[in-house]
Amino acid sequence: NAGVTQTPKFQVLKTGQSMTLQCAQDMNHEYMSWYRQDPGMGLRLIHYSVGAGITDQGEVPNGYNVSRSTTEDFPLRLLSAAPSQTSVYFCASSSVGATNEKLFFGSGTQLSVL
Amino acid sequence: GENVEQHPSTLSVQEGDSAVIKCTYSDSASNYFPWYKQELGKGPQLIIDIRSNVGEKKDQRIAVTLNKTAKHFSLHITETQPEDSAVYFCAATLGSSNTGKLIFGQGTTLQVKP
Numbered sequence: 736n737a738g739v740t741q742t743p744k745f746q747v748l749k750t751g752q753s754m755t756l757q758c759a760q761d762m763n764h765e766y767m768s769w770y771r772q773d774p775g776m777g778l779r780l781i782h783y784s785v786g787a788g789i790t791d792q793g794e795v796p797n798g799y800n801v802s803r804s805t806t807e808d809f810p811l812r813l814l815s816a817a818p819s820q821t822s823v824y825f826c827a828s829s830s831v832g833a834t835n836e837k838l839f840f841g842s843g844t845q846l847s848v849l
Numbered sequence: 850g851e852n853v854e855q856h857p858s859t860l861s862v863q864e865g866d867s868a869v870i871k872c873t874y875s876d877s878a879s880n881y882f883p884w885y886k887q888e889l890g891k892g893p894q895l896i897i898d899i900r901s902n903v904g905e906k907k908d909q910r911i912a913v914t915l916n917k918t919a920k921h922f923s924l925h926i927t928e929t930q931p932e933d934s935a936v937y938f939c940a941a942t943l944g945s946s947n948t949g950k951l952i953f954g955q956g957t958t959l960q961v962k963p
Contacts, residue, residue, distance in 0.1 A: 760855070766949070778893070778953040779940060788920055793950060794850075816917075825892050834946040836881055840892030 737761050741826050741841035748848045750815045756811040756844050758826030766829035767809040768793070768838070769801065771822040778825065784809055785833040816848045851876040852943050855954025863962050868929055870957045872939035873921040881946040882915060883923050887936045887956075896937075897924070929961045 742757045760767065768783035770793075780793030784803040798820060800812040809828075811822060823845050827838040855872045862868050874882075880901040885893035899906045899913045899922065906913050910929075915922040922941075926933055937957045943950035 745912075768949075768951075770953075775858075775955060777955040780950055780952070781948045791949055794952070798897075827892075833949075834881075835942060835949055835951040836883070836946050837895055837898065838883075838885075838893075838951070840885075840894065842890075842892050843873075 739826055739828055739839050739841035741824075741844050743844060744842070745845050746752075746847070748813075750817060750848060752816050752830065753812070753814050754816065756813075756824055756826075756846070757803050758811065758841060759807050760809075760810045760826075760839070761807065761826045762828065762830065762839070763806060764828035764830060764839075765806070765833045766831075766835060767803070769799070769809070769811045770827065772797065772825060772843075773786045773822050781811065782837070800811065818848045820846065821848045822846060851943050851952060853939060853952050853954040855939050855957060858955065859958045859960070861960045861962065862929055864929060864931060866929055868926045868933070868956050868961075869960055870924045870937055870939070870959075871921060872923070872941075872954050873919075874941040874952075875920065876941065876943055876952075877920065878934060878944045879920075879941040880944075881942045881951075882913070883940050883951075884911075884913060884924050885938045885940065885953075887938065889935075893938060926959075929959075931963050934959055934961045
């Protein structure tokens with residue numbers, strides 16, 4: 736059982752470039768979310784989804800887009816990368832229906848924007 | 850906006866001693882309070898959680914207490930071991946766990962000295 740899989744593990748972008756961070760889970764979880772982790776600031780919620788076709792904004796959604804076309808996948812898109820988006824990104828899914836309880840986290844994507 | 854404050858930011862204890870990490874939250878409607886442990890290079894992992902209708906919960910050497918009136922909750926680790934060394938995060942739901950938003954504290958780096 737793979738759990739929550741994030742790709743890539745590392746990425747370097749130039750300012751203005753676009754890219755998609757992939758997240759897939761094989762546990763049939765309804766709820767999925769994206770967090771960014773910065774030193775001294777904990778984990779901040781970017782976007783979340785309570786099921787296929789449903790997404791909503793978190794604390795820091797600006798500069799990021801998401802979609803949820805299937806239960807398994809929840810990609811995060813950076814349309815025009817900025818140095819302020821340098822961070823470690825985590826995807827998580829919940830084993831408790833459409834709630835944010837008992838989250839399973841992926842291993843993270845370390846992104847650097849130059 | 851609503852937030853979660855976590856203290857201390859770093860904590861160093863001798864093996865066998867107890868460790869206590871404290872968090873306060875601002876949203877009186879919060880009803881779910883998890884604690885996550887993050888080891889170096891990995892995603893956070895749930896270690897214990899508590900609902901707003903419970904005052905205390907224990908799981909072996911780990912316990913969480915909740916004071917709804919004061920809006921604070923704490924993690925207690927007894928008989929600490931070197932493998933307890935990690936970053937610990939508290940979190941609280943914004944509203945109920947069905948609203949989708951889970952807000953994290955800034956994290957506490959725990960070092961257990963052998």
